[in-house]
Amino acid sequence: MNKLNFKLLLFFALVATVMSCKKKGCTDPLALNYDSKAEKNENCEYANYTVPSTYAFTDANDSSTVSYGGQTDRMDMLSTIVNYLKTANGTGASGTNAQLDELRLHNMYSNDSYTWDTTYYSESPFDMNNQPTKDLESKTAGSPTIQQKFKDWMTQAANASSMNTNTGYFQDSSGKEWTQLIEKGLMGACFAFQITENYLTDTKIGTGVNNLTPAAGKFYTLMEHHWDEGYGYFTDAIDYPISGTNRFWGKYTNKSYMGDIGENIATAFRTGRAAITASRLAGGNGLDYHADVLAQRDIIKNEVYKMAAGMAIHYLYDTQTQVDGGASQNSINHSMSEAYAFMFGLHTLNGGVWESSIAGMLDAIDLDFEGYTANETAIEADIAAIAALAGITNPSSFQ
Numbered sequence: 001m002n003k004l005n006f007k008l009l010l011f012f013a014l015v016a017t018v019m020s021c022k023k024k025g026c027t028d029p030l031a032l033n034y035d036s037k038a039e040k041n042e043n044c045e046y047a048n049y050t051v052p053s054t055y056a057f058t059d060a061n062d063s064s065t066v067s068y069g070g071q072t073d074r075m076d077m078l079s080t081i082v083n084y085l086k087t088a089n090g091t092g093a094s095g096t097n098a099q100l101d102e103l104r105l106h107n108m109y110s111n112d113s114y115t116w117d118t119t120y121y122s123e124s125p126f127d128m129n130n131q132p133t134k135d136l137e138s139k140t141a142g143s144p145t146i147q148q149k150f151k152d153w154m155t156q157a158a159n160a161s162s163m164n165t166n167t168g169y170f171q172d173s174s175g176k177e178w179t180q181l182i183e184k185g186l187m188g189a190c191f192a193f194q195i196t197e198n199y200l201t202d203t204k205i206g207t208g209v210n211n212l213t214p215a216a217g218k219f220y221t222l223m224e225h226h227w228d229e230g231y232g233y234f235t236d237a238i239d240y241p242i243s244g245t246n247r248f249w250g251k252y253t254n255k256s257y258m259g260d261i262g263e264n265i266a267t268a269f270r271t272g273r274a275a276i277t278a279s280r281l282a283g284g285n286g287l288d289y290h291a292d293v294l295a296q297r298d299i300i301k302n303e304v305y306k307m308a309a310g311m312a313i314h315y316l317y318d319t320q321t322q323v324d325g326g327a328s329q330n331s332i333n334h335s336m337s338e339a340y341a342f343m344f345g346l347h348t349l350n351g352g353v354w355e356s357s358i359a360g361m362l363d364a365i366d367l368d369f370e371g372y373t374a375n376e377t378a379i380e381a382d383i384a385a386i387a388a389l390a391g392i393t394n395p396s397s398f399q
Contacts, residue, residue, distance in 0.1 A: 022039035022040040022260075023035075023037055023038050023039050023040065024038060024039075024040045024042045025037070025038025025040070025041075025042060025043075026038060026041065026042065026043060026044035026045070027039075027040075027041040027044075028041070028044045028271070028295070028296075028299075029295075030046070030291070030292055030295050031044035031045055031046055032044075032045045032046060032047060033045045040260055041260070041263070041264055041267055044267075044271065046271075046274070046275075046289075046292065048278055048282075048288075048289065049274050049275060049277070049278035049289065050274065051267075051270050051271045051274045052270060052274065053239075053270075054238045054239045054270075055231060055237075055238040055239075055240075055266075055269065055270055055273065056238055057224070057273055057274070057277045058277075059214075059219055059220075059277075059280075059281075060281060063219045064219065065214075065219045065220040065221075065224050065277065066220070066224075066228055066238070067218070067220055067225055067228055068228045068229050068231055068232025068236075069232075070134045070229070070232070071194075071229055071231075071232025071233050071236070072232060072236040073132045073134045074134055074135075074136055074139065074190070074191075074233075075191075075236055075247065075248060076116075076132075077108065077111065077116070077132075077134070077135070077136055078136060078183065078186055078190075078248070079247060080108060080116065080117075081105065081108050081109065081136075081182065081183075082179060082182070082183045084100070084104070084105070084108070085100065085105075085157065085170075085178060085179040085182060085183075086179055087100075088100050088157065088161045088164055088170040088178075088179075089166075089168070089169055089170045089179075090164075090165075090166045090167035090168050090169075090170070091167055092167040092168045093167075093168050093169045093170075095170065097161075097164050097165060097166070098161065099158075099161045099162050099164075100157055100158040100161040101158060102154060102155050102158035102159070105154035105155075105157070105158060106151055106154060106155075109135070109136055109137045109150065109151065109154065110135050110136075110137040110138075111131075111132070111133075111134065111135035111136070111137075112135075115131065116131055116132060118130055118131065118132070136186060136190055137150075137151075139190050139193075139194055140186065140189050140190045140193070141189040141190070141193050141348040142193070142197070142198070143348070146189055146348060150182060150185065150186065150189075153178050153181050153182055153185075154178075154182065156172060156178065157170070157178035157179075157182075160172060166330070168328070168330035168331070168334075169330055169331075169333070169334045171330065171333050171334075171337070174366075174369040174370070175329070175333035175336070175337075175369045175370045175373075176333070176337050176340065176369060177333060177334055177337035180334065180337035180338045180340075180341050181337060181340065181341045181344070182341075183341070184311075184337075184338050184341030184342050184345065185341040185342075185344045185345050186345070187248055187249060187252075187341075187342075187345060188308050188341070188342060188344065188345010188346055188348065188349065189344065189345045189348045190233075191233040191234075191248060191249060192233070192249070192304055192307070192308050192345060192349060193345075193348050193349060194229070194230070194233045195230045195233045195234060195300070195301075195304055196300075196301045196304050196305070196349055196350070197348075197349065197351065198230075199226050199227070199229045199230035199233075200227075200230050200297045200300060200301060204223075204226035204227075204230075205223050205226055205227055205276075205293060205294075205297065207287055207290060209222050209223045209226065210222045210223065210286070211223040211224065211276060211279055211280050211286035211287065212280060212283070212285070212286040221276075221280055221286070223276055223280075223286075224273070224276055224277065224280065227269070227272060227273050227276055227293075228273070230269070230300070231269045231273070233249075234249050234250065234265055234266070234269065234304075235249065235250035235266070236250070237250065240262070240266045241253075241254050241262055241263060241266065249262075249307065250262070252307075252311055253265065253307055255314075257310075257314055257397065257398050257399060258307070258310055258311075258398070259397065261303050261306055261307050261310065262307075264299065264303045265300055265303045265304065265307070268296040268297075268299040268300045268303070269296070269300060271292070271296045272292070272293050272296030272297060272300070275289040275290070275292035275293045275296065276289075276293055279293070302391070304349075305349060305350060305390045305391075306390050306391070306392055308342060308345060308346045308349060308390075309346055309386050309387065309389065309390035309392060310390075310392065310398045311338075311342040311398075312339055312342035312343045312346055312386055313383050313386055313387060313392070313395050313398045314339075314398040314399065315335050315336070315338040315339035315342060316336075316339045316379050316382060316383050316386075317383070317396075317398065317399040318335040318338075318339070318399075319332060319335045319336045319339055319373050319379065320376060320379055321335075321399075322335050322373075323373060323374055329370060329373075332370075332373050333369070333370065333373070336369065336372070336373045340362065340365060340369075343358055343361060343362060343386070344358075344362060346358055346386070347359055347362070350389075354389050357385065357389060358386075358389075361382050361385070361386075364378070383395050
């Protein structure tokens with residue numbers, strides 16, 4: 001290597017290093033050590049409470065007040081559904097072309113007349129038959145219409161599986177992959193929806209919600225519990241991202257292209273919960289630091305919206321990458337199905353403000369799903385539109 005090439009290589013390496021290093025510091029204006037120049041949130045300090053490094057909180061008697069077992073159960077239920085759906089893949093996609101049962105899928109979704117392996121369901125109360133009592137269907141988007149859409153996809157998958165001989169991913173005649181529609185769709189329409197549109201609303205954590213007296217037979221107040229339930233739909237680990245990165249949002253926000261979104265969400269959840277706990281312990285009306293709680297709520301909601309939009313953007317880019325790389329149509333459809341599913345989940349968020357915009361994109365894709373995958377202009381336009389909705393200024397960073 002000549003000296004010129006070596007110097008150029010060294011120069012670009014230094015530039016890349018500088019660009020990749022974000023200034024660490026506290027990005028919360030409400031904190032004592034707020035740093036307006038910080039880009040990566042870290043170690044914020046507050047006047048009257050400490051934010052722990054893990055999601056662990058106790059009452060005045062040192063009893064744990066954290067509880068989100070029902071959310072862990074729902075993650076386990078979706079994992080079970082997804083694993084079952086994947087058996088219909090061909091051998092080239094780690095499946096066996098198995099025939100799926102429509103009633104079984106519907107019963108798993110509604111948790112009606114299905115027997116779960118309770119080895120993995122130790123978090124929430126069981127019924128008299130030693131079965132978890134939670135379900136996914138009733139928590140999906142607060143909408144019977146959306147819930148029925150997922151059941152329709154399950155029915156279609158079951159009906160088509162009896163004739164499935166494909167060696168790759170199990171897809172419909174248009175190219176959509178049912179497993180991705182259901183898994184990624186529920187990540188948005190159920191998990192993300194419950195965080196932003198339910199548990200972090202004023203109905204659940206507003207000033208009218210009890211934060212002084214523990215719920216009957218519990219150590220936590222209603223406000224503490226509602227906040228925990230929101231956290232539980234993001235990850236089932238108290239020490240994210242050290243653990244809890246193996247599935248669903250905990251997994252995908254840990255991807256390099258997601259930047260600091262996952263850590264920002266986890267930090268804001270811990271900070272808001274610390275403020276709720278400190279408010280409870282301070283007595284009075286249990287709302288001494290409620291302004292901090294609402295500030296962290298707003299951070300979480302904005303980051304969750306970017307999280308959901310970012311994943312849709314990523315898989316639209318990935319679809320282009322698959323096409324440009326000469327991948328099989330089955331593989332291209334796999335990526336596009338993930339993009340479609342994340343878009344579907346996205347249209348249920350932000351109070352319905354995005355519904356018509358995203359629905360219009362999905363309708364256009366439905367006209368020719370495989371044709372859309374080769375339409376670079378359409379994909380780029382949808383990436384730009386989704387980024388604008390979620391306030392993402394650098395969509396290419398999600399590639």
